[in-house]
Amino acid sequence: MRDGYDVVIIGGAVIGSSVAYFLTANPDFDGSVLIIERDSSFAQASTSLSSSSIRNQFSNPINVQISQFGTQFIRDFAEVMEVDGDKPDLGFHEGGYLFLAQTDTQVQILRENHAVQKSLGADVVLWDPGQIKTAFPHLRVDDLQLTSYGQSGEGWFSNTGLMNGFRNKARAQGADYLIDEVVDILRSKDQITGVALKSGRSIACGTLVNASGPRAAQTAAMAGLTIPVEPRKRSIFVFDCATTPEGSATVNRGRLPLMIDPSGTFCRPEGQYFLAGTVPADDPMVDWDDFEPRHEEFDRIWMDLANRSEAFEAVKLVNFWAGHYAFNTLDHNVIAGSHNKVRNFLFANGFSGHGLQQSPAIGRGISEWITYGEFRTLDLSEIGYDRVVRNEPFLEKAVI
Numbered sequence: 596m597r598d599g600y601d602v603v604i605i606g607g608a609v610i611g612s613s614v615a616y617f618l619t620a621n622p623d624f625d626g627s628v629l630i631i632e633r634d635s636s637f638a639q640a641s642t643s644l645s646s647s648s649i650r651n652q653f654s655n656p657i658n659v660q661i662s663q664f665g666t667q668f669i670r671d672f673a674e675v676m677e678v679d680g681d682k683p684d685l686g687f688h689e690g691g692y693l694f695l696a697q698t699d700t701q702v703q704i705l706r707e708n709h710a711v712q713k714s715l716g717a718d719v720v721l722w723d724p725g726q727i728k729t730a731f732p733h734l735r736v737d738d739l740q741l742t743s744y745g746q747s748g749e750g751w752f753s754n755t756g757l758m759n760g761f762r763n764k765a766r767a768q769g770a771d772y773l774i775d776e777v778v779d780i781l782r783s784k785d786q787i788t789g790v791a792l793k794s795g796r797s798i799a800c801g802t803l804v805n806a807s808g809p810r811a812a813q814t815a816a817m818a819g820l821t822i823p824v825e826p827r828k829r830s831i832f833v834f835d836c837a838t839t840p841e842g843s844a845t846v847n848r849g850r851l852p853l854m855i856d857p858s859g860t861f862c863r864p865e866g867q868y869f870l871a872g873t874v875p876a877d878d879p880m881v882d883w884d885d886f887e888p889r890h891e892e893f894d895r896i897w898m899d900l901a902n903r904s905e906a907f908e909a910v911k912l913v914n915f916w917a918g919h920y921a922f923n924t925l926d927h928n929v930i931a932g933s934h935n936k937v938r939n940f941l942f943a944n945g946f947s948g949h950g951l952q953q954s955p956a957i958g959r960g961i962s963e964w965i966t967y968g969e970f971r972t973l974d975l976s977e978i979g980y981d982r983v984v985r986n987e988p989f990l991e992k993a994v995i
């Protein structure tokens with residue numbers, strides 16, 4: 596291990612490892628990379644506790660494009676991430692997302708989003724209640740006006756597979772990983788010069804990347820900087836159904852896509868079971884170490900789903916857990932790029948529940964910024980830190 600690196604990344608889960616992968620994969624980057632991770636088990640990482648899905652159905656063009664790159668990257672993952680003949684299979688199931696709209700406002704948003712998505716080539720269709728009833732006879736659709744379904748490019752996959760694939764390939768390409776905790780960031784005027792570690796060591800760096808998930812604000816504060824990110828708890832429930840809710844074999848082989856009910860409850864197949872979550876009625880910042888699931892949320896989820904389908908009336912809970920969103924309190928969107936004054940401090944933070952699916956494009960973008968001083972593929976400047984300085988939210992209408 597050296598005393599200094601060109602790039603030090605704080606956080607070794609999917610975001611930090613994606614940045615490390617893209618840096619070390621780029622022949623134009625000839626620097627050294629160190630990733631510092633505080634928890635070698637990744638047991639409480641947002642990556643490990645994610646509901647593990649990707650969609651193109653966003654309202655902002657940049658978010659659609661970020662996911663379109665992610666989808667293709669996940670499709671190609673096994674080949675691109677091969678290390679010593681080992682091809683990581685993410686089990687990507689392109690089952691699609693199905694958004695349900697009940698009110699006039701929801702219909703208008705769905706139509707506006709659809710126009711944006713189609714203009715960018717997304718494979719999405721709008722279905723009326725009759726069409727959805729044909730696809731899924733078990734669904735109650737009387738209260739619905741319109742639905743939006745992603746026919747391809749959306750689905751679910753292995754979260755830890757994505758993280759481990761990035762990590763293994765980054766390592767194979769020369770990145771170093773260190774299990775330790777950053778306890779201070781060394782700064783000289785508007786320049787980050789290094790980090791101090793719990794072990795007592797100090798490591799110098801040319802560029803510092805904040806990929807510390809829900810702890811992003813703590814990390815930034817060590818450098819005397821601020822970022823509006825805090826941990827918000829999301830509980831996930833996996834359950835079995837007494838009666839399998841079958842649909843038309845032409846849509847996701849008869850199984851439900853990832854369905855987003857107008858109530859905010861979402862549900863998707865998880866192997867032979869179903870996985871579900873919801874937007875909490877009360878959504879405060881939680882302690883960084885509080886991972887106790889909110890068991891009472893399952894009552895609401897069950898009620899929402901049973902209202903939607905008779906098949907969800909008799910269910911048996913088989914697993915549950917809670918993870919943290921790295922919640923951006925300004926606008927629920929990722930903050931990607933350099934601090935406006937401390938230019939060698941880079942943020943990849945505030946994903947607000949989209950970190951796993953956005954990790955390929957954001958890792959690539961941050962690596963471009965480090966290598967070239969600019970974004971070369973997708974221009975991520977509208978989701979940079981400057982909007983935080985201006986206090987101007989970059990709103991995304993399709994937040995789950």
Ligand SMILES: NCCCC(=O)O
Pocket residue numbers: 646648649650861947948949994995
């Ligand atoms: N964040 C939970 C569902 C995944 C998504 O927003 O696409």
